Amino acid sequence: MILKNVEKLVTAEKTRVVAEIEYGDGFSESWWFETHSDDNLDETNGCFWVSIMLPVAVTLGENLQIPFKIDNNFLSKFRRYRKFGKCGTRS
Numbered sequence: 001m002i003l004k005n006v007e008k009l010v011t012a013e014k015t016r017v018v019a020e021i022e023y024g025d026g027f028s029e030s031w032w033f034e035t036h037s038d039d040n041l042d043e044t045n046g047c048f049w050v051s052i053m054l055p056v057a058v059t060l061g062e063n064l065q066i067p068f069k070i071d072n073n074f075l076s077k078f079r080r081y082r083k084f085g086k087c088g089t090r091s
Contacts, residue, residue, distance in 0.1 A: 001057045002065040004028075008043045017043045021053070024062045046070035 005020040015037050022028040033052075035041050042048065046068035057064040 001053060001060070001062045003049055003053065003067060006043050008041070010037060013037060015039065015041050017041060019043075019049075023060070044068050047074045050075070 001024065002022045003019055004022055007018045009016045009018065013036075014034050016032055016034045018030055018032045020028055021031050031052075033041075046066050047070055049066045049068065050064070050070055053064055053066070
């Protein structure tokens with residue numbers, strides 16, 4: 001599972017984050033999340049994406065590749081569940 005093409009769309013009322021997710025078989029789809037505009041969602045936070053994508057990756061038996069920095073302390077809690085692909089960088 002690879003995280004690709006992340007966009008953040010902000011209006012006065014809401015923030016929407018849209019990302020393209022590509023699976024190991026080549027299939028891809030868009031995932032999106034909405035929150036209040038004042039929530040200050042950081043779409044480049046690797047920890048955010050790990051927490052959202054890891055359950056799906058584990059269920060599908062896929063490696064997880066995230067192109068954003070991931071805190072080592074956060075990541076160490078998940079190491080036993082799956083291998084992380086080489087795109088996942090650590091801070």
